[in-house]
Amino acid sequence: MNGAQAMVRTLADAGVGVWFANPGTSELHLVAALDGEPRARGVLCLFEGVATGAADGYGRMAPDPAAVLLHLGPGLGNGLANLHNARRGGTPVVTVIGDHATGHQRFDAPLQSDIAAVAGSVSAWTGRPVTAAEAGKAAAEAVAAARAGGVATLIVPADAAWSDGGEVAAALPAPPPEPVADAALEPAAAALTGGEPCVVLIGGGATRREGLEAAGRIAAATGARVLCETFPARLERGAGLPAVERLAYLGEMAAAQLDGARHIVLAGARRPVTFFAYPGLPGDLVPDGCQVHDLGADATGALTGLAGMVAKDAAPALQVAARPEIPTGALTGETAAAVIGALLPEGAIVSDEANTSGLWLPGATAGAPPHDWLSLTGGAIGQGLPVATGAAVACPDRPVVCLEADGSAMYTISALWTQAREGLDVTTVVFNNGSYAILSMETTRVGAVPAPPEAGTITRDMVDLSRPALDFVALASGMGVPASRARTAEELAAQFGKALAEPGPHLIEAVVPPLG
């Protein structure tokens, strides 16, 4: 058995069988090894950013991580932005990067670069097996590291893959989270019951049903306000689940949400800060004099323990089932959101990269049947289509809805091809407003210049996507995805309903005004 075979079998034994891949010559023995492993599935992506984003989407939804196969340093570079998002979301991903054979590295051949330096910027763990004998063990360690929450990267020299002497390694148990001692929760419990205004800010694993219910009980018993981090990796929501408001993206709105809080209890979320810096404005969103209590790594366990201490008999307030009416007339971000809220199917997985056009989505979908909401964890755009792709591979029996901004869509548009190739049930709505609307808005917020249209020519150019207009119907058709264009709310409703009713991928270009 060669090193590649040992690695592929070790990964399969550890539950990692799905490979999102864009291989090159130095990975071909790994590809061949996939053919020898009945539990392995190869999903070809036409660009590495699609592969890494798909692995992120898969890892958010599946019980096991996916592997992503990349070609040398440039392949890693192409996939880096979505690995950044996975890192920020704590998504388990096993990255496998082929390297030149060990004896070849001294030649500094054209494709050589410092893979480890780049990998280090996104990886919680990096392994570099040098021989076939080390390949299996490194693979087992990688899976354990990924399951602890993050990107685990294997850099595999071609000769470690092709040489004999590979040994399958047993899957390593993921260390269970440290049990949370009641004593550690006491400061937070005291804060919650002390009568001062409290916010419970949830994130990470605490945005699933169990954590939400515990947080909801705490809120019901103590009057604490529960907020969710701005960009949760996977938020369970909808009718019958405890509703939770997300911390706003805009610092001034987030500050208003936190205003007056004397205690912030962090449950899986990071200390709240603004997304960007703005001249003269604070980046730290914690109000003056407010104490912060961090519940640690096992946020769901801690919240459950805390609920037992302060909210024994309380029940969480649950979201009432409610959908908007299907609107008529002009298509705007608001009416589009109403259409989606009206029709979102039960069990949907929503990949949300709608950015400014998505402002009305949370409200319009809050009372829809239960669904999962996957958001832009690390802020690196180009995530939406790939994450939808990976989520659809992870959950073939659930409808996936991808809500995508025009500018962001163009980063990883070839995800549509993989959706067509794999017959994935993804309905993508691209909000085409012909601009980087968020940048247009940020232009004045950072105090750079007046916002377009008053700004200078270059500034206006840099936020303009209308010259020429992007035709997403043509783009999707070119990659085998049936597509249509909606210019009114009625058209969107008809097309969205039809797309949801048919299996396989569909794309709808929703023509909307900027920030409208």
Add this chain to the structure above:
Amino acid sequence: MNGAQAMVRTLADAGVGVWFANPGTSELHLVAALDGEPRARGVLCLFEGVATGAADGYGRMAPDPAAVLLHLGPGLGNGLANLHNARRGGTPVVTVIGDHATGHQRFDAPLQSDIAAVAGSVSAWTGRPVTAAEAGKAAAEAVAAARAGGVATLIVPADAAWSDGGEVAAALPAPPPEPVADAALEPAAAALTGGEPCVVLIGGGATRREGLEAAGRIAAATGARVLCETFPARLERGAGLPAVERLAYLGEMAAAQLDGARHIVLAGARRPVTFFAYPGLPGDLVPDGCQVHDLGADATGALTGLAGMVAKDAAPALQVAARPEIPTGALTGETAAAVIGALLPEGAIVSDEANTSGLWLPGATAGAPPHDWLSLTGGAIGQGLPVATGAAVACPDRPVVCLEADGSAMYTISALWTQAREGLDVTTVVFNNGSYAILSMETTRVGAVPAPPEAGTITRDMVDLSRPALDFVALASGMGVPASRARTAEELAAQFGKALAEPGPHLIEAVVPPLG
């Protein structure tokens, strides 16, 4: 004047006025500063890999480097592969990456990552001005570093850009290359006149007319064989120029070219090695017992000096004008090359990422009117369309021809949108063979498995682009580029001729068989 204004003006003073850009919030003061600088031009790209590749293409063709504006670490990641290619080609590029404001970095906001670690993998020089006062000086240093041949990277915190106190710095003179002393050339001269078989391997700056003529004189006088590195950044060629054969991509063919050589004189080229490692095959292509003589950094100067020593009165053999007949019938890599050779206009800039479909291009175009050939310097695919875009910005009066493989095209396909937006005169021919044909070929060469179609299902899948078929006519149309499809040699000839005759971008999808 703020730091951004000082930086932009310093760059303009140093000759850097073209900015290929995909900015975000942290770069908006730099964008605003472009509006205040009459010599600045902003070229929006929808993906950072397009921006970096365009800066590479610009830097290969223009007397001055371009700047490329990227958004934080993920933006750099997206642009990394084409910066790798620029690094490998020694192309001057000034990379400007916005970072969070210095006071914001301690918050570890969602988009934060280790930019310097990633930048270090591609940069010959990295500067991190921390205050507005340092911004201008750092910019001047960056240009000087880039002009020395490579990627110079400025990481600019938002507050260094937006704060007052910016100071314009004077352009730094690029140090002239060390003059080459005749004494340093004597070993090479002795080798060339010693009667043993010699190869002069040219690369870097020596692939322009001056270096080619010196090498050609040496060959004429001494009988040395002149070869060019496999992937020159910019090779001047065509009728009336000294013809030069390129070192083959496949190791066994390259070894045959070098077989018997007792001396290899490196003039701007690196020691020849195989592109990848193959089990049991040597990676070093220098024959046993062959001596290697490196002429140093100023390859053109050294070659000229060497020609003065060993080839005083010799004249180089010049390529005779000759074009293929326009073929008829089936469209293959071979007949497509003949069409292109028959019609390639004088002064054309060819961006070549045709990969396996391009096998016949060098032969078919050798006797075409003088033109420049830009190739895949670092082997990171996704270069062709962006490099063509940047070359067209650099040389608006010259026709640009982009010869592109289907798989590689999909990495940075949105370059077409920038071509349409800027009205660039680029004629792209996408060779659609429905496969990663080079990987299919490499599968057996590395000894992984039998080549497709005998290979296993996953291996076959990983090289297959036919399911679904990519429709490049639809893709181009979706980005505002007029497009057509050619299925016969006659169709390609008609469409290629028409595209060349019309200004602005065009795309032709040339449907060809894999490796045919």
